[in-house]
Amino acid sequence: MPYATIEDRVDRLEALFGQFMTQMARQNKQAEERHKAAEERNQAAEERHKAAEERMARFEAEVRSWRKDINKQWGDLANKLGTIIEDILAPNLRRLARDHFQFPSIDDFMIRRSRRHGQTETEFDTLVVGPDAVILGEAKSTPSVEYAEAFADKGRSFFDYFPEYKGRRLICVFGSWAIPDPVVERLTARGIYALRMGEETMELANAAALEKQRPTRQKKG
Numbered sequence: 001m002p003y004a005t006i007e008d009r010v011d012r013l014e015a016l017f018g019q020f021m022t023q024m025a026r027q028n029k030q031a032e033e034r035h036k037a038a039e040e041r042n043q044a045a046e047e048r049h050k051a052a053e054e055r056m057a058r059f060e061a062e063v064r065s066w067r068k069d070i071n072k073q074w075g076d077l078a079n080k081l082g083t084i085i086e087d088i089l090a091p092n093l094r095r096l097a098r099d100h101f102q103f104p105s106i107d108d109f110m111i112r113r114s115r116r117h118g119q120t121e122t123e124f125d126t127l128v129v130g131p132d133a134v135i136l137g138e139a140k141s142t143p144s145v146e147y148a149e150a151f152a153d154k155g156r157s158f159f160d161y162f163p164e165y166k167g168r169r170l171i172c173v174f175g176s177w178a179i180p181d182p183v184v185e186r187l188t189a190r191g192i193y194a195l196r197m198g199e200e201t202m203e204l205a206n207a208a209a210l211e212k213q214r215p216t217r218q219k220k221g
Contacts, residue, residue, distance in 0.1 A: 085111060089139040089175040090126045092195060092202040096135070100204065101171060103130035115161040122154065122161060133169040134162075137195075143176040145186050152190040179205065 090111050097103040108129035114121055126137035136158055138151045155172040159165065174187050175195035184194040184205050191213075194205040 084141055084175075084177070085125050085137075085139045088177065088202065089137050089173075089195070092175070093126055093128050093135050093137045093173060096173070096195075096204070097128045097130060100207070101130075101133065101135065103128070103133065106130060117157070117160045122157075124154070124158075124161070127162075129165065130168075133171055134158075134165050135171045135173055137173045137175060139175045141176065143174070143179045143183050145183055148174060148183055148186045148190065148192065152192060155190075155192065173204075175202070 090109075094106065094109065097106055106128060108127070110124070110127040110129075112123060112125060113127055114123045116122075124136060125139050126135075128135040128137070136155060138147075138154070140147045151172065151174050155170060158170055171193065172191070173193040173195050177197050179187075179194050179196040184196075187194045188206045188209050191210065193207060193210060195202050196205050197203070
């Protein structure tokens with residue numbers, strides 16, 4: 001058997017190395033293609049996820065817009081029918097008495113209650129009476145600073161008309177479907193809660209500011 005020359009061995013090594021390099025190049029190319037395909041799949045998944053998020057965001061924005069439109073229509077209808085007290089203020093004051101002001105019970109509930117003091121008769125839109133506090137609610141379809149000041153005066157004379165509630169805390173709440181910020185600021189300065197429509201329900205717009213001023217009167221929890 002003839003011996004392989006050094007040249008033959010070198011040729012075989014070169015051939016094997018060439019095959020190895022070809023195989024490695026093929027494997028590298030396949031790996032790059034798989035990696036590219038995986039990146040494309042990931043990018044497609046990200047784009048689908050982004051598109052889904054955008055559709056959800058548009059849907060949520062439409063729902064918010066629809067809810068605001070419905071709420072505005074309801075508020076406009078209540079104003080036209082003159083039922084803003086019964087439809088908007090009164091039920092929300094009952095809810096707030098329990099959930100925000102922590103009334104242990106509601107002992108009395110009155111709408112459009114008239115009382116006489118001396119020669120003056122005054123109508124009070126809504127009264128929610130609890131064991132230790134009374135909520136006096138006033139509703140206006142077109143709130144203004146002047147109405148806020150008039151309500152503050154009504155609050156100051158409240159116990160003249162209802163002496164049976166003396167000794168209880170008086171909580172004054174001025175409500176409307178929408179209350180401009182300057183009116184809210186005036187109400188806050190007078191210690192009166194401003195109740196207006198939020199995203200989903202009626203909310204006390206200045207509760208945090210008022211209860212920061214009166215730490216001993218903050219609700220529990």
